[in-house]
Amino acid sequence: MSHAQGLWADLMRDCSRQDMRAPVLAVGDGAQPGAIKAVQSI
Numbered sequence: 001m002s003h004a005q006g007l008w009a010d011l012m013r014d015c016s017r018q019d020m021r022a023p024v025l026a027v028g029d030g031a032q033p034g035a036i037k038a039v040q041s042i
Helices: 003-017 033-041
Strands: none
Touching: 003 033
């Protein structure tokens, strides 16, 4: 897992711990590959 992917995954897990719902849709332009990989791994 890359550093960027880990940071995004941590953010999503933190949101989940705060009782936020999981994202239903993630859209990217390819500039944030760490974010897309994190969404796929969660």
